[in-house]
Amino acid sequence: MRIKLLGRTGIKVSEICLGSMTWGTQNTEAEAHQQMDYAFAHGINFIDTAELYPVTPAGPETYGLTETYIGTWLAKTGRRGDAVVATKVAGPGRDYIRNGTPPGPQSMRQALEASLKRLRTDYIDLYQMHWPTRGHYHFRQTWTYDPSGQDKTAVRDHLLTVLETLDAFVREGKVRAIGLSNETAWGVMAMLGLAEEHGLPRIASVQNEYNLLYRTHDLDLSEVSHHEDVGLLAFSPLAAGLMTGKYIDGACPEGSRLSINGDLGGRYTANQEPAVKAYAGLARAHGLDLAQMQLAFSLTRPFMTSIIIGATSMEQLKVNIGAADITLSPEVLKGIAELHKAYPAPM
Template identity: 50%
Template structure:
């Protein structure tokens, strides 16, 4: 396994981060235990989850993924071997996350409730990396779109107020470090500047979508990631399975996320299929597993701290973790960029 520093914490985290969002829905607790056991054996020390998981989010499964991880910590006695990341939900309409059935907001009361519940489910006294899952303010999903159709409003908890709450969590010892997710360049710099000028705990990472078919992070955020030590924790590196080739030509494998939930529209936008076919052809031309090509691309970007992989089978998990050993030649890098120029960011 390879390791990189998490922001300015001095902590080494594995470049492969174990994503967990299928546990409690597509995967059982037994599956989750097996995945965590294997990942730890392979040197993966970084796990990522969220209060709202499993996916798709619904009241019946909310918190189930954190509970599975907590049960594994208790059964294995391995809490000290893992850098644990979880997330608090941003502003939204899900009324089943909070005791009072209120829509989610990033305010003091809700964030405190969310953290305390996560700690209980995870059976731990602290979260290593506590992330804001998405912004409090109105933004397109992912916050880094190619088309902007949002009219920002001021009816939100300010960034300053959010930082005050988060800094309190750090001072109380419930959280070690802080992170962003689905955030924009503007938001990232506002959080960093506010924490620096006021002497508060700073953001150490940003978890955004990043893949061969969504390189929007490179436009403005990549420089921030490198110059401000706000490394990317890349999610959906396989475009929710599309870059494996499993859906090519309209295929719909039984048990796949698309077959079960039909929630992959982010990767079904005009032109996405043409770009995906081009990357699959590139892998074929060089005798590479298309999943490992896509993952190796993410692993090797200089602004990436960790690549969040997810799997529903052990075979998928082994392929994903094995991508850490794949090197990309200058020829492959050149062809990737050439495809990108022709089919730029079809799935932001």
């Protein structure tokens, strides 16, 4: 398991991060603890969560359970010093989370203190804004994304307020580093510019979706990552399970995310199936597991800080972590490049 630096913070994280968004619905507390035990025994030191989790499905009844499970594991094992813990403050739109209001000094303070309590810690290593207030093109909004109605002054004023609030958390020792999620290249650069202009904390990472079916980070954001040391934390690295091949030909295994969330957050469309079948064929031709081929490819990307894996079973977890030991041949990489040209945006 390779270790990488988180931006310019000096914090060292494993190239595979343990995701947790099923803990509390699809996974019990005992299963969550078992996953953390196994992951840390195999070189992972990085856990990602959010106040919103679990999300399979999300709702007021289970809100915060995932952080609670992580907190009980940290307390039980005494491994807080070994763990890099990342969590997120929710953006606007969920009425059961602070009445759906946009992040601001008071609401962010409430969110932070609640997360610290659930996590049973007095600091968070990486505190991330879960989604922008102004809107973005992630989560299948590519096809309707239109920033032309944004007011630049109002957006910058809000971003500055967010940064100033995060700065207070850092100065208090309650947060070590800050990050963004579901962001655009302009959003990252705006935050970096405001931080430099006002002497505020620097963005360390951006957590966006990245997989063979969704590769927007290959474009403008990869340039931001390279020049500004804002690496990608890739969520949904298996496209919500599509890139395991388990949903091919209409299959819907009992207890799977598709059986719970319907269309996998808009990913489960007719367009994705030919692409998934093609990638599955490539993996099969080279004796590879499709999921491991996908994850191993993501680990080759120069902008990648860590990929956030999620699993509902120990078998899945072992396969996913095993991708760290896979080296893809030039022939496989060439095949992936050709398929990307054939299926550039299948979902």
